[in-house]
Amino acid sequence: MKLFGRQITLFRPRSIKIRKVVQIFFFVLIGFISINHTLAESGKGIAFLSDASLHALCPFGGVVTIYQYATVGTFVQKIHESSFALMVIGFVLALLFGPVFCGWVCPLGSVQEFFSGIGRKLFKRRFNRILPAKLDRVLRYTRYVVLAWVVYMTAASGTLIFSDYDPYFALFNLWSSELAIGGVIVLAVTLALSLVMERPWCKYACPYGAVLGISNLFRVFKIKRQESTCIACGACSKRCPMNIPVDTQKVVRDHQCISCLECTSEAVCPVADTVNYSTGGVK
Amino acid sequence: MKLKSNVLAISVLVILFGGILLSSGLGWWQTESSKEAATFTEGEFAGMPNPADIRGSYTFGDVQANFGVPAEVLAQAFQVETSDPAAFPVKELEAQYEDSAVEIGTASVRLFVALYTGLPYDLTVETSYLPDSAVQLLQTRELTAEQNDYLASHTVTLDTLAAPEAAVETAPVVEEEESDTFIRGKTTFAEVLSWGVTREQIEAVLGLPMPAENLTVIKDFVLASGLDFESVKTELQAVVDAR
Known part of the structure; x- marks a missing residue:
């Protein structure tokens, strides 16, 4: 229907359903591979499924081993060529689509969203708005501190120091002897915080998210808002899991955007063709 | 050009799995370390695999591939009951012999393989013990007097898992799996x-x-x-x- 000369779509889907499907797919896939890795160690692995370790399937492993590979020509312990390949694939995806790995693939992000779904029902309008804006703005950069610490410590020691604190590793090793108490604590805190805010780990601590977030400055496909058709309802900003004020920007270049597309006219924006994911300039 | 979510989803899957297929085709998709033992660099055994390089992450199948010792022989030597000896990880031996007074583990496999194949192995560097089932198999190989003497004092009786008296007295404190400051094959x-x-x-x-x-x-x-x-x-x- 038309309202004040603008095309308004009633009963628009409130979220990108295909994203949920992709997220569940990767969560299940990584979960099965992790279980199969444990089974394979005792000779009971499932033949048709990969039994690779979680380290071998983590693109961030490629990032932390760059220094050692460049200086010595070897990988950090437990990191293999596959991590390097995934790192390159992740960069290609980020160059084209932004941190789509975070918003669509990362199982830890998916689990946080699941917990946030519960939190949203519990806390309603207060959900995802608990931190004062100033504090929140500063804390958003702590993930770069984490990134610097992880890269430096890995380079200095030649060991995968982060795995002892990595909630992603802990999540898929809860049944394994490789489980580190530090990782369990960080995972528990992350999931608890997910009940009051969206993606706390991604916003404040994820070092891989910090790397991919930089791609928001130059990615090919960007979130763009047409000012000429925008009705300033603020729905896009309210829906954004990363609290980005989409309704004040023509092009979203915020380093925290995860390309989830939840703000677009395909999802929450009530006006057709107003918030789009596209290349080219802005009208 | 606008992109819809369905197209983005397909693009992500195609690029991700296409990239993995491509890297696999180029030989870049390795999800585990190479299981190729280091070789001797000099002497009459130059170019041959060094038993000292056998690691806990090797399976009996890896040992067979590197040293030619059949996985079934290894399983018999260390009394491993499995339908697939080749898939048995060497590091699992420590768990199997956790009740033993002395450690039977990766070092034991190194010793066994060295004596079984006749490849050089310095008996003074690493104190290793073998179960009596392994020693019985080695009796069929040509061993030196020094090696026979070593085996005599480093054999563990499987029935009781008791270490020889001499061994108990000199048994090393096993810290490999517990200490964070133990030098391993990948220590930098x-x-x-x-x-x-x-x-x-x-x-x-x-x-x-x-x-x-x-x-x-x-x-x-x-x-x-x-x-x-x-x-x-x-x-x-x-x-x-x-x-």
């Missing part, structure tokens, strides 16, 4: 430095200057320098333990 110079050992101490053990890059794996450097890793490891471990 940077790690040893971080444990408080000085560059000078390391170079004294090596008998030559350390590499410029601290992240170099000690074992790689030692083998590339023509040194015996087990000897260097033992001496360096003593320096680490004495801090």
Whole structure:
């Protein structure tokens, strides 16, 4: 229907359903591979499924081993060529689509969203708005501190120091002897915080998210808002899991955007063709 | 050009799995370390695999591929009951023999393989024990008097899992899996430095200057320098333990 000369779509889907499907797919896939890795160690692995370790399937492993590979020509312990390949694939995806790995693939992000779904029902309008804006703005950069610490410590020691604190590793090793108490604590805190805010780990601590977030400055496909058709309802900003004020920007270049597309006219924006994911300039 | 969510989803899947297929085709998709043992660099055994390089992550099948010792023989030697001996990880032996008074593990497999194949192995560097089932199999091989003497005092009776008396007296405190400061095959110079050992101490053990890059794996450097890793490891471990 038309309202004040603008095309308004009633009963628009409130979220990108295909994203949920992709997220569940990767969560299940990584979960099965992790279980199969444990089974394979005792000779009971499932033949048709990969039994690779979680380290071998983590693109961030490629990032932390760059220094050692460049200086010595070897990988950090437990990191293999596959991590390097995934790192390159992740960069290609980020160059084209932004941190789509975070918003669509990362199982830890998916689990946080699941917990946030519960939190949203519990806390309603207060959900995802608990931190004062100033504090929140500063804390958003702590993930770069984490990134610097992880890269430096890995380079200095030649060991995968982060795995002892990595909630992603802990999540898929809860049944394994490789489980580190530090990782369990960080995972528990992350999931608890997910009940009051969206993606706390991604916003404040994820070092891989910090790397991919930089791609928001130059990615090919960007979130763009047409000012000429925008009705300033603020729905896009309210829906954004990363609290980005989409309704004040023509092009979203915020380093925290995860390309989830939840703000677009395909999802929450009530006006057709107003918030789009596209290349080219802005009208 | 606008992109809808369905197209983005397909693009992500195609690029991700297409990239994995491509890297696999190019030989870049390796999800585990190479299971190829280091070789002797000099002497009459130059070019042959070194039993001292057998690691816990190897399976009996990997040992067979490297040294020609059948996985079934290894399973028989170490009394491993499995339908697929080739898939049995060497590191699992420690769990199987956890009740033993002395450690039967990766070092035991190194010793067994060396004696079974006749490849060189320094018996003074690493104290290793073998179950009596392994020793019985070795009786069919040509062993030197020194090796026979060693086996006589380093055999564990499986029925009781008791160590020989001499062995109990000299049994080493096993710290490999518990200590964070134990030198392993992948330990780097940077790690040893971080444990408080000085560059000078390391170079004294090596008998030559350390590499410029601290992240170099000690074992790689030692083998590339023509040194015996087990000897260097033992001496360096003593320096680490004495801090």
